Amino acid sequence: MAGRGTVDLAPSAAVKVFSAGTAGCMADLVTFPLDTAKVRLQIQGESKPSVGVQRARFRGVFGTIYTMVKTEGARSLYSGLVAGLQRQMSFASVRIGLYDTIKQVYSRGSENVGIGTRLLAGCTTGAMAVVLAQPTDVVKVRFQAQGRLPEGGSAKRYSGTIDAYRTIARVEGVRGLWKGVFPNITRNAIVNCSELVTYDIIKELILQHKLMTDNMPCHFTAGFAAGFCTTIVASPVDVVKTRFMNSVPGQYSGAMNCALTMLIKEGPTAFYKGFVPSFLRLGSWNIVMFMSYEQIKRAVVRFQQTC
Known part of the structure; x- marks a missing residue:
């Protein structure tokens, strides 16, 4: 990304891939409770109308976290963390990590990269990541959502991460592990473009106008802006993705049917359920991730120079 002047050696694609995966895991460790609260709020209301109590079970991000800790224990906030970390290592x-490389491929090495090229690079790496990491995303969402399932006396869906992969593949087929892959591709193309392109452009403008140096305050500002823009753009697709991936077989015929069902039964506001935790999570996730990414990348480059 823009502004590499503080290091003598430009980081290679392998360094960026490693740094991005590690930074993604660090960001997940910090923000995972917010992500779990977001998932609970997004799936709230998809039950049958007769089960009225569940509609008001969670109220707001901090109310959701409080309720989960009180009724399910603090560990419930990190349900699905293993799959989440697996997802970040393969997804982020x-x-x-490959965004800069793909951007240079599309621009044919040109230094003047237009916004269209940046958007195309973001869509490309976002789609590539989803195809690779979709099973980890499905398992993560199932674990985050399953805490509310035992209320009727039934057992939890899965006893562990490996059991989740095996059960989904056995019961729903291998295709079940890639459930919701198309809405997820759409969602992550949007998220990737919003996050990376916003971060890329804002960081570049800050450095060009010499408002800040290429250091943590600059990375914090650009990361915060990226998280805010991403939340506004991606929330509707994110809610549909979460609902569809968490659904039992046959509940929805497809992602579009899921979206239409939400619109008819719950109204347009359903697409922005969990908006506040989404923003808190995406904003903080982007800040932690981009700041970590830049620092890890530089540390690895310095290590290479020392060696």
Whole structure:
């Protein structure tokens, strides 16, 4: 990305892939409770109308976290963390780590990269990452959502991460592990473009106008802006993705049917359920991820120079 002047050696694609995956894991460790609260709020209301109590079970991001800790224990906030970390190592490393490389391929090495090229690069790496990491995303969402399932006396869906992969493949087929891949590709193409292109452009403008140096305050500002823009753009697709991936077989015929069902039964506001935790999560995730990414990348480059 823009502004590499503080290091003598430009980081290679392998360094960026490693740094992005590691930074994604660090960001997940910090923000995972917010992500879990977001998932709970997004799936709230998809039950049958007769089960009225569940509609008001969670109220707001901090109310959701409080309720979960009180009724399910603090560990419930990190349900699905293993799959989440697996997802980031395979997902963030591709969509973020390869962004600069794909951008240079599309621009044919030109220094003047237009916004269209940046958007195309973001869509490309976002789609590549989803195809690779979709099973980890499905398992993560299922774990984050399953805490509310035992209320009727039934057992939890999965006993562990490996059991989740095996059960989904056995019960729903291998295709079940890629459930929701198309809405997820759409969602992550949007997210990737919003995050990376916004971060890329804002960081570049800050450095061009010498408002800040290429250091943590600059990375913090650009990361915060990227998280805010991403939340506004991606929330509707994110809610549909979460609902569809968490649904039982046969509940929805497809992602479009899921979206239409939400619109008819719950109205347009359903597409922005969990908006506040989404923003808190995406904003903080982007800040932690981009700041970590830049610092890890530089540390690895310095290590290479020392060696």
